[in-house]
Amino acid sequence: MKLLIVYAHPSPTSFNAALRDAAAQEAVALGHEVQISDLYASGFGAVGGPQDFLVLETPGQFHYQSEQRAAALKDGFSREIAQEQEKLRWADCLMLQFPIWWGGPPAILKGWIDRVCAYGVTYADGTRFATGLFQGRRSLLSVTTGGSARRFSDEGEYGAMETVLWPIQQLFLGYLGYELNAPLVCYSAPRIDAAARDEQIATLRARIRSLLHDPIESTPLPSPRQLLDSIGDRSWTSQV
């Protein structure tokens, strides 16, 4: 199978990097194909907007989804976005590896989501959840936190991890149609010892084996034209 790991951490010597490497090694050892998007290393731009596109359809009144729709129909995305879209099309399984900052992914990863997962390419009106284009593909969140498991609970101030990760798990992965798996969380990452880190790595390796266990053959994404025709194409007139 084909695994894409999207990894977002500014330090190549971080524990997040060790987790990324362990996941990749495990998958390769099992005979799977792996690609890694190392967002910091590649200098991925986080800010979604006009710079996503080779040319703008309506430069005077920028409407993000309309520009995405137009770009989807004419291969008009900037190179770094087109490359990431290609990886996403390719992958049967998507793993996101990141530290939780302020309750969510680092901005560089949020920007990857905002920019890469464009209208007309990864979704269109009405293709979501049970009808999402990524139905049949699998996903896994692997995250680290500064806070303890106790703080991330119904009794803790941060709330249950299920709530904290709801936007990325449900409104991103679930929306696209991915099969959701329980997130793997390394709590109190700055304060755990080497043995606990080794244990976390072993757990991640087991989760990767499980994720890749039963082979799936992903349905190819439709072309933008097929996708837009299938939903009855429309365009937007009002600004958000």
Add this chain to the structure above:
Amino acid sequence: MKLLIVYAHPSPTSFNAALRDAAAQEAVALGHEVQISDLYASGFGAVGGPQDFLVLETPGQFHYQSEQRAAALKDGFSREIAQEQEKLRWADCLMLQFPIWWGGPPAILKGWIDRVCAYGVTYADGTRFATGLFQGRRSLLSVTTGGSARRFSDEGEYGAMETVLWPIQQLFLGYLGYELNAPLVCYSAPRIDAAARDEQIATLRARIRSLLHDPIESTPLPSPRQLLDSIGDRSWTSQV
């Protein structure tokens, strides 16, 4: 009073821009001071990392919070970050105006949070929620959505708006100590008519009047040295 509006939308002709302007006008008309951080217009960088700092303490092994701590003690933040921190210190009330993309703020706003709200400046170990440095100050989220109110409900696929906004409301604003107010949400923004937009703007104006109604005098933030002394300074040895 002093109101800071942080605004994140790529289009100057967007409805989000109209909401921002209405909020600012209402506050000024009431005799308050307003500053706006227009993140797209200023070209704010979204990616938190080494570029946040004038010099790095430990260039070989980048640890974000350690670098933030060091920069806090020696005015070592890059200019765009230092400017935003100054506005945050200044403001009695903080309003965030943004469209919900994939269940959260656009990456440029997440990056503003990641980078500006640095350790040693806006928080330190143990200063959070009831002991947060922004206790006594007020906050307001004003957001637009593509999805309907029905989808953003306990019965809808996106879940209740309270859950969707939990990370930014509780783990960001609440963590810093801000007084939380019910978010103002404009649902289905691309599909509502001019009258509904006018109504939304009128509601926002009322919310601004309410937000600024009883004067508060914010406690100045401690200096980084005062803050770190007060909590018993420490540094990190392990990577996340």
